[in-house]
Amino acid sequence: MKREHWGSRIGLVLAVAGNAVGLGNFLRFPVQAAKHGGGAFMIPYFLAFLLLGIPLMWVEWTIGRFGGARGHGTTPGMFDEMWKHPIAKYIGSIGVLLPLMIGVYYVYVMTWSLGYAFYSLVGKMNFTVFSQAKDFFNGYIGVAHNSYFSSLTPAYIFYLIGFALTIIVIMRGVSGGIEKLAKIAMPALFIFAILLVIRVLTIGTPDPVNHPTWNINNGLGFMWNPRFDALKEGSTWLAAAGQIFFTLSLGIGAIQCYASYVRENEDIALAGLTTASTNEFAEVILGGTIAIPAAFAFFGPEISKIAGTFDLGFKTLPLVFAKIPFGSIFSALWFLLLFFAGITSSVALAQPPVAFLEDELGIERSKAAIIVGIILFVFSQPVIFFLSHGFLDEIDWWMGTFGLAFFATLEIFIFNYAFGTRRAWEELHKGAKIRVPGIFYYIIRYVTPIFLLFIFLYWSLTDGKAKLLMEGVSPQDRPYIILARVIMLIFLLAGIVLVKIAWNRKHRNGKIEEAIQ
Numbered sequence: 001m002k003r004e005h006w007g008s009r010i011g012l013v014l015a016v017a018g019n020a021v022g023l024g025n026f027l028r029f030p031v032q033a034a035k036h037g038g039g040a041f042m043i044p045y046f047l048a049f050l051l052l053g054i055p056l057m058w059v060e061w062t063i064g065r066f067g068g069a070r071g072h073g074t075t076p077g078m079f080d081e082m083w084k085h086p087i088a089k090y091i092g093s094i095g096v097l098l099p100l101m102i103g104v105y106y107v108y109v110m111t112w113s114l115g116y117a118f119y120s121l122v123g124k125m126n127f128t129v130f131s132q133a134k135d136f137f138n139g140y141i142g143v144a145h146n147s148y149f150s151s152l153t154p155a156y157i158f159y160l161i162g163f164a165l166t167i168i169v170i171m172r173g174v175s176g177g178i179e180k181l182a183k184i185a186m187p188a189l190f191i192f193a194i195l196l197v198i199r200v201l202t203i204g205t206p207d208p209v210n211h212p213t214w215n216i217n218n219g220l221g222f223m224w225n226p227r228f229d230a231l232k233e234g235s236t237w238l239a240a241a242g243q244i245f246f247t248l249s250l251g252i253g254a255i256q257c258y259a260s261y262v263r264e265n266e267d268i269a270l271a272g273l274t275t276a277s278t279n280e281f282a283e284v285i286l287g288g289t290i291a292i293p294a295a296f297a298f299f300g301p302e303i304s305k306i307a308g309t310f311d312l313g314f315k316t317l318p319l320v321f322a323k324i325p326f327g328s329i330f331s332a333l334w335f336l337l338l339f340f341a342g343i344t345s346s347v348a349l350a351q352p353p354v355a356f357l358e359d360e361l362g363i364e365r366s367k368a369a370i371i372v373g374i375i376l377f378v379f380s381q382p383v384i385f386f387l388s389h390g391f392l393d394e395i396d397w398w399m400g401t402f403g404l405a406f407f408a409t410l411e412i413f414i415f416n417y418a419f420g421t422r423r424a425w426e427e428l429h430k431g432a433k434i435r436v437p438g439i440f441y442y443i444i445r446y447v448t449p450i451f452l453l454f455i456f457l458y459w460s461l462t463d464g465k466a467k468l469l470m471e472g473v474s475p476q477d478r479p480y481i482i483l484a485r486v487i488m489l490i491f492l493l494a495g496i497v498l499v500k501i502a503w504n505r506k507h508r509n510g511k512i513e514e515a516i517q
Contacts, residue, residue: 003071003359004174005261011179013271014186016258017278018344020249021189023110025283026338027313029243030292034223036239037230042284044231044240048451049280053244055440055448056408057276059415060250061268062428064259073260073355075253075411076499083418089503091414093495094407095253096356101399101491102252103349103376105383105392110342111162113335115140115155116314120321120331127322133315143388152384159384162339166346167373170354171366174261178347185340192337193286199330200294206323211300219296222303223288241455246400247283248276251408254348257355265431273434290334294320313338350376360502379487382480389480390473397467398488405456412449421445 006012033041067078075095079088119125127133139149149155169177205215230236249255259268295303295316303316313334321331350372357368383392415424425441466472473481 003068003073003261005263007175007179009266009271011175011183012258012262012266013274013278014182015178015344015348016255016271016275017282018182018186018341019254019258019348020247020275020279020345021186021282022247022249022341022345023113023313023338024243024246025279025341026193026287026291027310029247029283029287030223030290031312032239032243033288034292036233036236037227038222039224039226040228040230041236041240044237045243048241048244049276051443051447052241052451053248053250054273054276055444056250056412056452057248057255057272058269058428058436058440059412059424059444059448060255061259061272062424063411063415064256065262065264065266065268066427067256068260068262069264071359073257073359074352075256076356076502077360078256078260079414080503083414085418088414088418089499090496091410093499094403094410095256096352097491097495098251098399098403098407099253099349099351100353100372100375101395101403101488103346104379105395106342106349107163107166107346107376108159108380108383109392110339110346111159112141112155112314113338113342114162115158116318117332117335117339118158120318120328120335123328125318125322125328125331127319130315130319133319136318137310137314141387142385156384159380162343162346163373163377163380165343166350167369169343169347170350170372171369173365174351178258178351181347182344185344189337189340190282190286192333192340193282193290196330196333196337197286197289199324200290203294203297203324206297214297214300216293216297219293220289222296222301223292238455238458241451242401245404245408245455248279249345249348251404251406251411252349253352253407257352258348260355267431267433269428269432269436270434291317298323356498356502361498361505382483382487386480386483389477391480391484394467394481394484395488397463398485402459402464402467405452405459409449409452409456412444412452416445416449 006015033045063075063078063082067073067075067081070077070081072078072081074092076089076092079092082088116125125133125136127136135144135146136148138144139146140155142149142152142155145151169181171177172180201216203216205212207214245251262268262271291312292303295312298320299316303312317334318331321327321334324330350369353372353375354365354368357363357371358365363371383395415421421441421444424444428436470478470481
């Protein structure tokens with residue numbers, strides 16, 4: 001079966017950037033920076049970018065192109081090619097499991113922004129106090145029934161729209177679907193973000209009489225003035241590393257999958273650097289200028305009490321937009337921005353399992369997309385209807401936090417010590433128009449593995465025990481947490497079984513070909 005390739009270099013970069021640029025750039029990053037030292041947060045942040053983000057980006061691009069040249073679009077086949085050990089392919093199965101499980105809840109969360117964009121345009125979000133915005137959000141996601149929403153029906157309709165768009169794009173293939181989406185969504189995302197940045201920077205001082213210090217300049221100061229005492233706290237350094245990890249979509253399996261569709265002599269050194277830089281521009285320059293400064297101008301330093309990740313994006317900012325001229329338009333732009341960021345990431349999460357079914361089991365793409373769509377739809381239902389019972393949070397921690405660190409740690413050790421750093425370095429530079437500075441050879445070989453091992457062990461020791469033993473979970477929520485774990489276990493076992501079936505099939509086909517010859 002002939003494998004697809006990206007249609008153009010710009011399409012490739014936009015698609016991989018779309019995978020990385022997601023909700024975390026505009027919601028999670030400003031909250032993390034504001035909570036962990038403001039401008040001082042950027043010191044450990046950029047250190048993590050240099051020692052963890054860029055090296056891992058190059059690692060995953062190298063693994064992806066190497067595997068793609070040998071007919072593999074996912075990490076089971078890639079790891080099997082890199083490390084001729086029976087366990088390699090089963091370790092690689094995690095790179096298919098993680099995006100599939102994260103996609104189970106990410107697609108639903110992504111569609112919240114689509115619904116909010118609609119309600120912004122039709123004028124249903126003219127809030128005057130924070131409690132109204134809070135009630136609207138709780139009603140929309142079904143945590144409560146109130147005057148805004150009496151059921152989950154509106155949220156479910158927008159979920160179906162977003163879900164259908166995701167599957168349609170995947171069915172159309174790499175160049176015909178994913179690349180075309182990226183060429184539309186990413187430029188639109190940046191245009192919307194720049195328009196919002198301009199509007200935020202021109203807000204000025206909304207209430208100069210009662211609150212003369214509540215203005216955009218001080219909002220930018222709240223966001224970026226360095227509080228160096230935060231650097232003494234280990235949580236600041238861990239938060240910075242974690243943000244880099246999540247914002248670049250490392251350790252998921254999606255970058256390797258996308259990189260598998262580049263041609264064998266494509267310049268992945270420059271492509272990886274370009275992808276990382278594009279993501280950082282979206283996060284630091286655009287994401288850091290919109291949400292926190294705008295919220296500060298209207299609510300002052302009290303925003304620290306209402307600036308959780310979802311609180312900031314879905315409660316605080318709608319209230320801000322309701323207080324400015326043409327606010328409904330800017331509110332719609334904000335949520336469309338989040339939707340475009342979300343759907344490009346949703347598509348990236350669905351692609352690895354589709355590629356696995358295509359490459360390793362020989363299933364035609366449209367059928368593979370339908371199979372993955374059915375799995376995502378069925379297992380999204382508990383997320384949607386058990387949201388208030390911690391079901392989403394449980395999967396998010398094990399798959400989106402623990403799982404990423406665990407998989408990336410295994411990946412870097414296979415890359416360095418099974419495949420070989422010297423061989424990998426040569427593979428990275430095949431067809432490269434730039435030469436990666438030699439210092440990164442030693443960073444990739446020594447520093448990044450130690451960094452990853454520290455993150456994985458720290459997360460495990462600080463959060464793992466409490467999560468494992470369900471500490472702080474109410475008796476009413478425990479059955480739902482157990483259900484989430486059972487589902488994750490089923491996915492893990494199913495992944496191992498499918499890998500076993502795929503390799504038995506290849507072994508059997510190989511014997512048949514030998515017999516024919």
